[in-house]
Amino acid sequence: MSGIRAQQKEKTRRQLIDAALGQLSAERSFSSLSLREVAKEAGLAPTSFYRHFTDMDELGLTLVDEAGLTLRQLMRQARQRIENGGSVIKISVLTFMEFIESNGNIFRLLLRERSGTSSAFRAAVSREIRYFTLELCDYLQQANALEADVAFLQANAAVTIVFSAGADALDIDKKEREQLAIATIHQLRFIARGAAALNGRLELTKL
Amino acid sequence: MSGIRAQQKEKTRRQLIDAALGQLSAERSFSSLSLREVAKEAGLAPTSFYRHFTDMDELGLTLVDEAGLTLRQLMRQARQRIENGGSVIKISVLTFMEFIESNGNIFRLLLRERSGTSSAFRAAVSREIRYFTLELCDYLQQANALEADVAFLQANAAVTIVFSAGADALDIDKKEREQLAIATIHQLRFIARGAAALNGRLELTKL
């Protein structure tokens, strides 16, 4: 019952996942990877791939889940730093920028598949971003005494701004990245100010 | 000098462009199109493609330019509607949503190539979005008497929010799209309020 077999299987499954992640880069998207390439990188015969995933799509969805996990890890890290005091916005942005610096390819995966050609991928990425947004929403609602609707709009806008800044950060050098961080922080402050000012004064259903 | 030859060439060049645009959809990205497919759709032999573009990349960059053109057209349309009176934010968002409804695939092209694997594509899309942003920036600066820096930050944030909403709009039905428009309008108001409140009170260079 030790499961020497299942254990080995899990191990090569990981090799496939890591092989795929390892091939991602600025110049290489997941959808441009072939089953054969991934199998080769993992040290497997092409046909062995099927013992673990029916499809490259199935592997891709696994990667998106993995990315979501990393994202939530990031969130926890930020929260921890916030507890030690300091501006919430500033710390969040800086933490996010650090995340991108060391997890660029995972972030790229999310960015790309968010607008990719597979609706399953798009849904999976949306889900991960929604988790992210809802956690922030809870925090805002509690910390700033906002209406639920206003808190959600603020959280949603903030995540959008930060993700967009993250995407921009991927293509620039460290010095510019600092400028970008400053700009992003100001934009988040705009949003926070506006949300606070308009809290309780919104017509939320009429166009 | 009538150029019967050049005229014909231009015509089939357009056929190639239109063939490529016509194949784009939610399920089909530009990078997934093959040279042969595009040539076939245009009614050409594969090798004739080279008479017009050296590469699929070159065709792609042409498409991005085309998309930018459409985007600026949209801007003009919005401005015209604003002159006839009404909330600037509301009209802008509604115009943008209409644009996406009738130009979904062009918008998808921009969205995808913005985070694609070709740095030339990314740069081209960035450029188009920057034009868009700068025009809005000018407008804001003049209409709301904002500092240049603040106006830019607001314009940039607004464009980010609207583009993101546009991306979301691509995957939902008409009823949900109206809700999304309302939410987006509120978010833009947050930003406008915040920018106005913080105008002249920003530390723009220090982290």
Add this chain to the structure above:
DNA sequence: ACTTTCAGTGTACAACTGTACGCTAGTTTA
């Protein structure tokens, strides 16, 4: 009228793709 240019064609090829199929050897189960 003669030559040059060149948009478009058809053939050909090597590289690569996903995957069907049958096999092997080690693990698990009975």
Add this chain to the structure above:
DNA sequence: TAAACTAGCGTACAGTTGTACACTGAAAGT
């Protein structure tokens, strides 16, 4: 211990890809 299972392999095949090359016929240049 015997039988069943299965992760991984190798071969094979049909389909698609980009593009090199030699060609044609009509337009443009002289």
